[in-house]
Amino acid sequence: MALQEAVIDKPATESAVALRDAVRRIACSDLNAQVVEIDKGLYPADTMRAFGKVGAWGTHLAPDGKADLREAIATMSIVSQTCTATGFMAWCQDTLGWYVLNTDNVELRERLLPRIASGAQLGGTGLSNPMKTFYAIEQLRLKAQRVKGGYTVRGVLPWVSNLGPDHLFGAICEVEADGQRVMFLVDCAGPGVTLKPCEPFLAMDGTGTYAVQFRDAFIPDSMVLSHDAMSYVKKVRAGFLLLQFGMAFGLIRDCIAMMREVKPALGHVNCYLPEQPEHFEEMLEKVEAEVMELAKTPYNTDIAYWRRIIELRLAGGDACVAAANAAMLHCGARGYVAAHRAQRRLREAWFVAIVTPATKQLRKMLADTAH
Numbered sequence: 001m002a003l004q005e006a007v008i009d010k011p012a013t014e015s016a017v018a019l020r021d022a023v024r025r026i027a028c029s030d031l032n033a034q035v036v037e038i039d040k041g042l043y044p045a046d047t048m049r050a051f052g053k054v055g056a057w058g059t060h061l062a063p064d065g066k067a068d069l070r071e072a073i074a075t076m077s078i079v080s081q082t083c084t085a086t087g088f089m090a091w092c093q094d095t096l097g098w099y100v101l102n103t104d105n106v107e108l109r110e111r112l113l114p115r116i117a118s119g120a121q122l123g124g125t126g127l128s129n130p131m132k133t134f135y136a137i138e139q140l141r142l143k144a145q146r147v148k149g150g151y152t153v154r155g156v157l158p159w160v161s162n163l164g165p166d167h168l169f170g171a172i173c174e175v176e177a178d179g180q181r182v183m184f185l186v187d188c189a190g191p192g193v194t195l196k197p198c199e200p201f202l203a204m205d206g207t208g209t210y211a212v213q214f215r216d217a218f219i220p221d222s223m224v225l226s227h228d229a230m231s232y233v234k235k236v237r238a239g240f241l242l243l244q245f246g247m248a249f250g251l252i253r254d255c256i257a258m259m260r261e262v263k264p265a266l267g268h269v270n271c272y273l274p275e276q277p278e279h280f281e282e283m284l285e286k287v288e289a290e291v292m293e294l295a296k297t298p299y300n301t302d303i304a305y306w307r308r309i310i311e312l313r314l315a316g317g318d319a320c321v322a323a324a325n326a327a328m329l330h331c332g333a334r335g336y337v338a339a340h341r342a343q344r345r346l347r348e349a350w351f352v353a354i355v356t357p358a359t360k361q362l363r364k365m366l367a368d369t370a371h
């Protein structure tokens with residue numbers, strides 16, 4: 001795990017150094033011990049809570065427009081360097097916190113934000129379908145009716161992760177009468193809400209992923225994040241994408257480590273492969289530096305800022321797949337042993353490229369903003 005030490009972006013404060021050390025300790029001990037079981041389907045709730053207890057889920061939740069996402073990305077990358085499935089759950093948890101930070105519903109924010117930051121409350125985000133809707137890829141799947149004190153919602157979200165019976169997640173519905181879009185938090189134990197197990201997944205079976213069914217589920221106004229989801233999403237969308245880089249950076253760093261690990265034995269022939277660890281190190285350093293700069297100002301409304309995030313996010317997904325593919329080729333027969341992490345990394349890398357916004361959606365988003 002030598003490269004666990006080598007996070008390129010420097011922590012800004014002493015407390016950030018201490019936090020990264022604490023996260024690294026849990027990643028290299030508890031998480032590392034569970035990683036094979038997580039790959040087979042274990043949902044690591046206790047480890048997710050342990051990361052929360054040391055402060056991993058709260059660094060990006062500064063109020064009054066002062067949020068800075070750098071430490072959230074850095075700690076998520078440390079988690080992902082051991083297990084990107086858990087890195088993805090870290091993103092789900094961080095994104096839930098990001099939603100609650102940015103609501104005008106003060107009572108909801110004050111009640112839940114400290115619990116999400118500490119990991120006492122776990123949960124995620126069900127925004128894949130709305131994110132596709134905004135770019136004319138799908139129709140909204142959740143339909144609602146305004147009723148006294150809230151909304152009744154029906155429909156199905158096919159995949160929502162980092163869930164369990166006492167978890168929460170963010171979602172968006174459309175009011176049938178007037179087309180208004182409302183963003184709200186869902187209590188998985190709420191009336192009319194059912195978690196349905198999914199078919200087994202590649203790499204992501206331990207991520208607590210369920211299909212969520214809404215059967216006239218009552219969502220009280222107290223759980224509404226915004227009655228105007230469109231402007232709310234504009235506020236949180238840069239953070240949504242920027243936080244995903246934590247998964248990519250950790251995964252790429254471990255792929256570099258694998259290429260270096262086999263160098264003493266296989267370097268004399270691996271040097272003929274077109275992609276070398278130095279290539280990925282150079283690329284990682286450049287992209288990480290730029291992302292960390294962008295992550296200081298997640299409320300920037302400049303269209304050039306948003307477009308640059310989309311370009312980098314696309315490059316990040318491509319780089320994950322390339323790095324995991326290169327690690328596999330460098331490891332050779334060693335990597336083809338089922339217990340070796342090289343093949344797990346390859347499966348995890350594809351997920352970074354298909355999770356919303358997927359590679360194809362990112363390309364469409366760039367094409368749509370080109371003119």
Ligand SMILES: Cc1cc2nc3c(=O)[nH]c(=O)nc-3n(C[C@H](O)[C@H](O)[C@H](O)COP(=O)(O)OP(=O)(O)OC[C@H]3O[C@@H](n4cnc5c(N)ncnc54)[C@H](O)[C@@H]3O)c2cc1C
Pocket residue numbers: 092124125126127128129138158159160161162201204207209354355356357358361
């Ligand atoms: C393991 C896993 C975890 C995920 N976690 C989350 C999450 O936490 N939150 C979230 O919002 N999204 C989640 N997703 C969805 C993810 O972000 C992407 O939206 C999804 O991978 C598809 O994206 P795509 O753009 O490639 O769409 P495509 O796969 O091209 O198209 C998606 C559409 O295809 C249809 N479809 C295809 N296969 C199925 C199927 N098996 N069941 C139902 N419909 C299907 C549906 O209409 C769906 O909307 C998860 C997906 C997976 C595989």
